[in-house]
Amino acid sequence: MRFYSQSFLYDDPWSIVSYAFFMRYPNPFASHVLSCDVVSRNISPTGTLVTTRLILKSGAMPRWAPKGMVSRAESWVIEESEVDPVGRVVRCTTKNLDHVKVMRVEERVILEQTSDDKTLQNTEARIVSGFGWGLTKRIESHGLARFKANIQRSRQGLFTILELIRQSRAQTMTMGVPSLYTPSQRFASGSSASQTASEASGSSDNEQKPRGTWLNPKSWL
Template sequence: MKFFSQSFLYDDPWPIVSLAFFLRYPNPYASHVLSCDVISREFTPSGSLLTTRLILKTATLPRWAPKGIISRSESLILEESEVDPHGKVVRCLTRNLEHVKAMQVHETQTFSQVGEGRTLQTTEARIVSGFGWGLTRQIENYGLARFRKNVQRSREGVALILDLIRQARMQPMTVGSSYLNPTSASRFTTKPRAFDKSASQPHQFPETGDPSLQT
């Protein structure tokens, strides 16, 4: 089992960073993300917003991994988040629903307000492989190294969306326009993909499920 923990301080207010986090797909630093579907969204009696999203990502293993260790080259990720507007904190849990024997990654992220106009992001992850055959440690080390890279790329993606939000705030709003035009980030991607849509045809959840190579 491998563990990861890292904190990062944004020089942007919590509401803007939280918005950028939920709008982070698509972006040119997340080419491994194929789709993002909102499964459910509701308010709690205390006013917190609960959201469940299903994210489809590419799934790859190194060349030294045995053939057939994963059944397909894609993986479903479950993302469960809570936005607490009173405590000014976002909590997000993600885990992979497929290929859990090869590797399970359980990720926790929090975004909390720090003073005036700054936001602290904390990321923690637990990486576990149950594959065996003398490859457990090797697979876990690979997963940890890849997770570190994904965290950095995710941060760069959020930074890009933050920049687009700043640009949007500087321009006058017209009737019927959105706060952030989705095509602003889409133009950086190499091919069109569908993101953040209500799932008209829900994905089938595997019977086994646990953590994710998130971010």
Template sequence: MRFFTQSFLYDDPWPIVSLAYFLRYPNPYAGHILSCDVVSREFTSTGTLLTTRLILKRGSLPRWARQMINRSESWVIEESEVDPLGKVVRCSTRNLDHVKIVRVQETQTFRQMTDGKTLQTTEANIVSRFGWGLTGQIENHSIARFKRNIQRSREGISVILDLIRQARLEPMGLAGAAYLRPDSAVRYATPTRSFDEDPELREAPRFSWPENRP
């Protein structure tokens, strides 16, 4: 087993960083993402928003792994919880196939700090049960790739943050992100569009609390 943890502090407030995280696909640093679809979404009795998304990724395989894996695509499930009152996002992802070769469990947490900035904490557990003397090699390769991808993921989020800043969008609740498709970030976050000028934006669903919220 290999374990990885890292923290990063964004200067932007929590609503903006969290919105950028959920709208991170597509971006120039995520060409390996083939699709991202919402499977389910619901409010809890305490007012948090639960979302499950299914993501299809494509990755390059090292030469020694091509005899074990006959395709480079992998399905990943993402389960998130948004707490707008506590200003915390918790998101967990794990691969659904190739799990005997390697299982990657990743957790992302976004939390608002007292100074208005946003702290991102990344944790990952990587386990291989392949055996045949290759377990260590597979885990070492996977953790090295994960570390490289963390930087690219952060750069992708920064692209979306820049688009939001350029558009001068006001901070919005995370449920607002729930009504935007991942490919809407680039289309909506442009300086020339506004709610007053764009009928499609004016008619977009807005955030509302569930009736059974305490």
């Protein structure tokens, strides 16, 4: 088994990085991702948003791999996430469903808000092969090297999405709501999201309240 761990600090607030994390596909640095579909999504009894997504990825076998090691170069990956908007934490676990005897990769990502309103990402991964035939260690080492390379490309892709969000926020309309209301605003304790947006825009109860992505937690992703 091979283990990998890395931490990275984003200057952007948690709400923006979390949104970009779930909107990261497609991007120019993830051409290997062929599809991404939501299987289920619900609000837990504790108020967290729980989502399961199914992702199809393509890959290439190393030249030294025996012919017929895997039947195809594509693999289904299941992603299970939980968003805690109160505690400002995202927990996400992914693992491949195909070729698990050759190599199983389990990745865990935690995004949490720091005291200075930045976002800390902690990533852990375990690579395990049960192939045998004297190739177990070589397969695991290859998987670890690929994971290290892919995590850098993944971060570049996330930076691309973050930049698009920044550009959107700089325009008159931000994420579908007036620019006075941004995703980084925190909801006041004991008040609803619509009340917070109304106060930020200075509108009265009789005026139509703005509606947008971040006013409805169910539409965040």
